[in-house]
Amino acid sequence: MNWIAWNKVIAPIEYGGLGFGSLMDANLAMLAKWWWRFKVQEKGLWKRVIWAIHHNSRSWSAIPAKLSIPGQWKQIINIQQHLSRKGIDLHKHTRFPSLFGIVGWRLSAVQLGQQGQEAGELSGLMGILSSVSVSSNLDSVKWGLHQSAEFTVRSIKEILNAYSRLEPGYKFVWNSWVPKKVGFVTWRAKKERLPTRAALQARNIQVNSVMCALCGDYTETSDHLFVSCSKKKKKALNAIVQALNAIVHVTMWSIWMPLANE
Structure with missing residues (x-):
């Protein structure tokens, strides 16, 4: 597809x-x-x-x-x-x-x-x-x-x-620190091109329901999964906390190692 x-x-x-x-x-x-x-x-x-x-x-x-x-x-x-x-x-x-x-x-x-x-x-x-x-x-x-x-x-x-292209109103910003395959998922989500239930049904793929598999309250779209889903927000918050914690550890290691090698 x-x-x-x-x-x-x-x-x-x-x-x-x-x-x-x-x-x-x-x-x-x-x-x-x-x-x-x-x-x-x-x-x-x-x-x-x-x-x-x-x-x-x-x-x-x-x-x-x-x-x-x-x-x-x-x-x-x-x-x-x-x-x-x-x-x-x-x-x-x-x-x-x-x-x-x-x-x-x-x-x-x-x-x-x-x-x-x-x-x-x-x-x-x-x-x-x-x-x-x-x-x-x-x-x-x-x-x-x-x-x-x-x-x-x-x-x-x-x-x-x-030639014959128009600049979009919103430009996707690629982060060089993020692997391309990770950024590619975000790029597809912004364009609503991930295989969510709503996207599959729009392409005549039979699905049991178009409602969100996590909350069951709204249609499952990329915007809903990554922005509005209440259950997804809790998981996303935990992931953000872990990512920030990892950044702190890496930063401290990057500062200390040059000093330790002197």
Whole structure:
């Protein structure tokens, strides 16, 4: 029986999930890493091989690809479509494709009297460059989805994991001192996903009665068992007293042992 939808399980912790993440999102992020490397590794041997195979001298593309050639590179190119559906546009800053298509980076070869789309792009480019002060530093490509301007797989995964999710009004707080399996029970109880009698009946599982097995006065739900049940409160109080007593013992031991070893 599936108690919690998988989409909620893989959601980030801040969105009420367990933070497992999606394997599909992880795969897209890793493929995007190769896309980014092609952009920044100018002298890489593997890039020159890809360029020699997929480059088309009749047209220009930031990331060349001949879709008629099967292989992993075709999958890397196709991530643009998947990422654009989730708010990541890898070609967002390619503003003058027609100019690149004519001369690549050799702007001086473009005739100022040229008409059509190229002329409009050239005019826009000149308008931008008129307010730019050029330095002697080398040009570089920066990643706009991270404050460090460096590409990280994590920055893409965070955006993909949070896409189309709403932050819940209440955020479950995980305690690092508590084992995960213990916190998982509390997380399920908060979502009313423990196999209580009421939850089983709601899932068409036959039960003798939905009343609390301890007090018999109210419907057995997670909220009732852990908060309102009178008999459960007595057991919970005893457990709290024992836990506090154990904390006192451990604290005294932690203070004394360093002193005793000196």
